[in-house]
Amino acid sequence: MSYSDEYTEQILKTVNKASFLLSELHRSGPSFGDTIQSIISASRLEEHAEVSRFAEFVYSIVEALNSGGLDPNNEDVKSVISSALAEIIDIIKNNRHAADPKIEARMKVILRSAKSDERDYVFNKILKVLYVDEDRFAQSNIQKNIDKSIQIESCFSGEAALQRLKTNKFDAILCDLKLTNPDISKIFAEYSAKIPLIAISTSDDPRLVQLATKTGALDFITKNDTGVRRLPKSLHTVTTEWVKRNKLSNISQLLENPNSQKILKYFVESDLPIKQKIDCEVMYDWKSNDAIKDMNAVLESLVKAGYIIKEPTELILSCPKCNSRNIRLHYLCQNCNNSDFNKGDVLEHNKCGYSGLEDKFKDGDALVCPKCRKQLKLIGVDYFKVESAYTCAKCSHFFTTPELRYSCNACGHDNFRISDGKWTELFTYRINPDKITKIKQTIVSLSPIKNFLEEKGFLIESNVNPNLKYTTATKFDLVARNQDQTILLIILGSDIEENFSKIVDLDTVSKTMPGRISKYAVIFSEPREVTRSLLKRFGIVPILVENVNNILEKFKEKYTENVKLELL
Structure with a gap:
């Protein structure tokens, strides 16, 4: 059977992409695997069994790389993959239907050198999975052989599964592919966009695989020993990629938000940070005419997404009762808590002990004690001088620093000390230099x-x-x-x-x-x-x-x- 023009074009383009990704194999492992998988899928659909089988060897090597069974920096591994990709191109271009057995033998040697631990995938979370299948033997077989990192909840009908999905939360759905059953079709239609869904079947017909992916399944498992062994890894991979995809989707929505774009554009064009400041409530020194609604929420979203950096600037006092920063400071006499006092330099007469503001000692050009009427001539001998002190108008008490008390304008809480208040941190926001190219691309x-x-x-x-x-x-x-x-x-x-x-x-x-x-x-x-x-x-x-x-x-x-x- 000859290779169609459409198939040839698709395979050559995909192999070129795989060759490109091979140079970044330590970072592009999952993407590289997806690329090889598309070669396998296309070859199965066109019934080119030899190309499919040959590509499956490459995919097995990639899986071993992703699981840690092989070192992605191993030049022998890269060399054999490169040879295999070149062989696929040669097979297509020269209309061959058999691969070079020497390259296949090299791939087998590489695979034998991989770590033999079958459970080579690191599971960081126990997944709760709803398994929908009226095949009780398959349900029992999977329950007995499934990995401990998977908690299977069995459901023997699509109707029961739909009810359970309304009231329970699951990390993934494993569902038998019987689309003639209206309830099963409803599960695929309603939930494939909400929860990661994997199809399972007794058949491995490529057309059935294609149908499953079209209806929203993220993977396809066959009900045999190989499929059951692969199931835990498939479930964990699919759920992990689902989370990543949703995160990327959320980031895309954030970057498309007009307020986000205003802020990021401001950072790029002004090269200035945004600092929080206090004007009764937290404000921002936003040097732009574009108003931003709920600026704090937008900034925090951009921080969470990694596009801007948040750095602490200073601490401010807040009301201990309602946490408001809208507080008023009161300056009081240390003796009687009166807020009526005068500021000036204070003199103390050494002989009679009288002390008071300097103005009260002035008598023309001389200094005369108001109490004993003695003239003060030499500082340090006749009198001492305290600069910048305060005198209470009510009790005549002298003090160098007023007593500080606070009251809240928001809730009315009054007369609390600095030691009673709560502290709120203010922040400065800066653009993340590692994201500058992506930000420019966005704005x-x-x-x-x-x-x-x-x-x-x-x-x-x-x-x-x-x-x-x-x-x-x-x-x-x-x-x-x-x-x-x-x-x-x-x-x-x-x-x-x-x-x-x-x-x-x-x-x-x-x-x-x-x-x-x-x-x-x-x-x-x-x-x-x-x-x-x-x-x-x-x-x-x-x-x-x-x-x-x-x-x-x-x-x-x-x-x-x-x-x-x-x-x-």
Whole structure:
């Protein structure tokens, strides 16, 4: 059987992606495994058993790497995987139907050298799983053989499972794939978007696997010994990836929030921190005309997501009763708690012991004791002087520091000392330098470029796939069309794998479109060598934008250069 054009194109693209990820294997293990799995799935659907079987050896090596059974820095492991990927390309291009047995033998040697502990996956959590299956033998078999890290709750009908899902919380659902049963279909339809769901079946038909994934299953388990052994790892992997995916989704929503974008744009453009300050209540020295509603909540969300850094600045006193910072300070006489006193320098006559404010001793140009009427001439001999003291108007008591008492404007709690109050910490917020590229990617506005191209007669679209005949995961950030030219623009961040997918999709789509195609990529820092090489290889013009406010200027430079080159 020959390989179809569609299958060939898909496999070659996927193998190229896998070869790219191989260079970052220590960080891209799970993504690399998913890429190999897509080769296996496509080969099964096209019934190319030899390619599927050969790729399964590669996938087994990847699983051993992910579980710690093999060292991802081992050059022999990388070498055999690289050889296997090259062999898959050679099989497809030369229409072969048998793999090189020497490479297969090398992969078997690598797998035998892996740690033999079958339970090589680290489980950090005990999962509560609802297992829906009317097959009582399968239920019993899984209950007997399942790992201790999985708590199975059995359900023998879809109707009972739907009731239990309404009242109980589960980490995952394991469900027999009988979609002809309306209750089972309802579980897949209603809960696959809410809880990680794994399909289980007695059949391993690839078309059934494809059906399961289309209905929302994240994995497919066969009811045999291998499937039961793989089940704990599958459940833990699926739930872990589910949590990660939801976290990324939450972060994406946070970054798309207009208030988040205002704050992040302020950080990038001003290069200033935001400090909390007190004006009865906690305020922010927000040097911008854009008002932010519930600024504290937005800042804390960005801190939690790792985009800004929160640092303690100072402590302030709060009401011990209601925690309000809206408190008033009272200055009192230390003797009678009266708040009526005068400030001045205090003199004390050594001979008679009288003391009072200096003004009371003044008699013309001389100093005369008001009590005994003796003239004071020499300081330290006739009298002593205490600078900046206070005299109570009520009891005439002298003191150098007033008694401090507080009252709360919010709840009315009165006359409490500093030792009675509660302390509240104020913070300064700064941008996380490790996230600056991602932040620029999020906040950058392409409106100036859109306006520039519209003035030149282009029709503009944003976040679209420009070719309905070729579907990609990438939505291009800007597509501009006129009668004979299409401009495609993407924004690249710091994620190597995401950049690779965007670049490859951009090149693939551009080849299927009519007319003259110009390709641009906006980057915010000097790209890594691998990204630079890919951009050059696919003829994509890089636009380095270190200051987001200069994006139009930088685009005009590259656009003008590109137009001149195209005219030559």
